[in-house]
Amino acid sequence: MSLFDHGVAKLHTLLKEGEVTVTDLVKESFDRIEATDDKIGAFLTLNEDAFEQAKRMDELAKTSDDPLFGMPIGVKDNIVTKGMRTTCASTFLENFVPAHDATVVERLHDAGAVTIGKLNMDEFAMGSSNENSAFKPVRNPWDPTRVPGGSSGGSAASVAAGQVLFSLGSDTGGSIRQPAAYCGVVGMKPTYGLVSRFGLVAFASSLDQIGPLTRTVEDNAYLLNTIAGHCDMDSTSAEVEVPDYTAALNQDLTGMKFALPEEFMAEGVAPGVREQIEKAIETLKSLGATIETVSIPSVKYALSAYYLLASSEASSNLARFDGIRYGRRAEADTLDEVFTYSREQGFGDEVKRRIMLGTYALSSGYYDAFYKKAQQVRTLMKQDFAKVFEEYDAIVGPTAPTTAFKLGEQLDDPLTMYANDIMTIPVNLVGIPAISVPAGLSEGLPVGLQIIGNYFDESTLYRVAHAFEQANGGFKMPQL
Amino acid sequence: MARITEAEVRHVAGLARLAITDEEVTHFTEQLTKILEFAEQLDELDTTGVEPTTHALDLKNVLRKDEVRPSLPREEVERMAPDWENGQVRVPAVFE
Numbered sequence: 410m411s412l413f414d415h416g417v418a419k420l421h422t423l424l425k426e427g428e429v430t431v432t433d434l435v436k437e438s439f440d441r442i443e444a445t446d447d448k449i450g451a452f453l454t455l456n457e458d459a460f461e462q463a464k465r466m467d468e469l470a471k472t473s474d475d476p477l478f479g480m481p482i483g484v485k486d487n488i489v490t491k492g493m494r495t496t497c498a499s500t501f502l503e504n505f506v507p508a509h510d511a512t513v514v515e516r517l518h519d520a521g522a523v524t525i526g527k528l529n530m531d532e533f534a535m536g537s538s539n540e541n542s543a544f545k546p547v548r549n550p551w552d553p554t555r556v557p558g559g560s561s562g563g564s565a566a567s568v569a570a571g572q573v574l575f576s577l578g579s580d581t582g583g584s585i586r587q588p589a590a591y592c593g594v595v596g597m598k599p600t601y602g603l604v605s606r607f608g609l610v611a612f613a614s615s616l617d618q619i620g621p622l623t624r625t626v627e628d629n630a631y632l633l634n635t636i637a638g639h640c641d642m643d644s645t646s647a648e649v650e651v652p653d654y655t656a657a658l659n660q661d662l663t664g665m666k667f668a669l670p671e672e673f674m675a676e677g678v679a680p681g682v683r684e685q686i687e688k689a690i691e692t693l694k695s696l697g698a699t700i701e702t703v704s705i706p707s708v709k710y711a712l713s714a715y716y717l718l719a720s721s722e723a724s725s726n727l728a729r730f731d732g733i734r735y736g737r738r739a740e741a742d743t744l745d746e747v748f749t750y751s752r753e754q755g756f757g758d759e760v761k762r763r764i765m766l767g768t769y770a771l772s773s774g775y776y777d778a779f780y781k782k783a784q785q786v787r788t789l790m791k792q793d794f795a796k797v798f799e800e801y802d803a804i805v806g807p808t809a810p811t812t813a814f815k816l817g818e819q820l821d822d823p824l825t826m827y828a829n830d831i832m833t834i835p836v837n838l839v840g841i842p843a844i845s846v847p848a849g850l851s852e853g854l855p856v857g858l859q860i861i862g863n864y865f866d867e868s869t870l871y872r873v874a875h876a877f878e879q880a881n882g883g884f885k886m887p888q889l
Numbered sequence: 890m891a892r893i894t895e896a897e898v899r900h901v902a903g904l905a906r907l908a909i910t911d912e913e914v915t916h917f918t919e920q921l922t923k924i925l926e927f928a929e930q931l932d933e934l935d936t937t938g939v940e941p942t943t944h945a946l947d948l949k950n951v952l953r954k955d956e957v958r959p960s961l962p963r964e965e966v967e968r969m970a971p972d973w974e975n976g977q978v979r980v981p982a983v984f985e
Contacts, residue, residue, distance in 0.1 A: 505969060712927075717931075733978060733980055736969075744980055769897070788940055789934065824927055
């Protein structure tokens with residue numbers, strides 16, 4: 410039994426009644442990290458001041474009205490935290506201590522959430538297995554010989570292992586949803602622009618989005634309530650009204666229409682995943698929804714378009730790591746050598762590979778053939794998805810084609826590794842929201858159901874995900 | 890064919906300010922060729938006259954008022970860079 414079994418709403422009541430203190434919650438986190446993180450490797454840095462903060466907050470807990478007050482959270486290590494090391498799991502930033510908080514961190518602190526520490530990830534969020542961390546891999550709490558997914562592997566694993574109540578991740582091509590699926594937790598990639606990117610170390614700026622990973626759909630809605638909304642410091646932040654996402658819960662699905670793209674159930678989907686998703690479809694039908702198979706032919710091209718666009722943007726964004734302003738500087742005689750050697754020594758293989766690919770795709774003579782072409786394909790995909798949403802409330806399917814694979818299994822072949830994201834990438838290219846919710850186990854490993862919605866329609870996703878979760882049983886804690 | 894040569898890989902590494910080893914040149918040449926060949930499937934799609942999407946949302950320029958705002962304190966910013974002296978970032982000599 411863990412205090413975190415209660416979830417946000419119940420814990421909030423217990424705090425107000427004085428049955429539980431903020432210190433109890435922080436202690437629950439640190440005890441669990443102490444007991445399990447040698448095995449999991451989810452944390453890169455722990456907040457040394459957490460207990461002090463908790464102590465100061467204990468007195469205020471009974472009068473606090475914010476549901477997140479006192480709740481322990483883990484933050485992916487590409488989200489900057491003032492005075493707390495932020496490494497992006499890169500040697501380059503091994504000793505980088507930011508001078509400010511990201512907007513999301515500021516909002517969490519204003520709400521009273523307690524940062525427990527910074528979570529491991531693939532270096533600069535590039536990867537699907539967390540093996541690209543420069544410091545240590547994260548292991549899947551369901552089976553430590555397997556990967557937790559990536560790039561927000563630490564964010565997903567820490568929630569699944571009960572180390573924190575919830576966490577923040579970032580999703581550029583599936584980096585919240587795929588690890589959420591592999592670790593059996595709920596992960597939401599919000600609409601592009603809903604959550605401020607100020608203080609998120611940029612990977613691919615037109616695709617990146619911060620989002621919550623939680624045990625339950627309800628907790629996810631609480632967390633998004635806190636972090637969503639316009640921010641002056643992010644020029645791509647949308648000016649939209651943020652509804653109370655918890656208001657979308659506890660509704661049935663009568664009359665709703667969902668599309669199941671045949672491309673998401675094509676060959677390449679593991680039989681065990683297919684079986685759980687087919688069961689999930691039956692569950693959704695039993696809840697009153699109609700589901701029809703559709704075709705979205707352009708998703709076939711999403712992977713190619715994505716790797717060209719994301720790598721191109723990354724090659725530009727990561728130019729700031731020059732050895733001058735942040736983090737590491739190599740010993741060198743000339744300024745140019747400072748650049749080239751700092752980058753050679755500071756970046757890992759996958760990061761270099763993507764910088765190379767992106768630089769090539771943007772270079773003179775190839776721009777039209779690769780970068781512009783990929784942007785045009787992105788337009789076609791937006792049109793295809795818009796057509797689907799004219800007729801359907803949401804799109805459903807698997808989050809990933811397989812369950813968690815073994816460490817080392819896909820390291821040698823970048824293309825095989827990239828294919829893990831085939832069902833999540835289209836969502837980022839189009840800019841719409843999607844959630845992954847646990848949909849049972851296949852051979853002892855979690856499968857995720859992905860629900861994709863129209864722009865700024867997170868409420869519909871929570872409604873569907875919550876109804877499904879209630880019918881299906883929801884979060885299960887792995888035996889560790 | 891998007892066959893990328895070792896010379897191109899060295900050129901691109903130069904553009905990206907990456908000092909790469911001979912070994913890296915060999916494996917990047919091989920891997921980038923594979924990735925680019927895969928990406929050529931995009932040619933199957935006719936995109937004549939299709940506007941490129943640069944962003945998910947149709948955004949307009951976002952401007953703020955040109956007002957002085959408090960900046961980050963220098964002593965905190967100093968922690969971010971590897972080498973500081975007298976409130977300035979120190980770099981190797983740029984000119985002889």
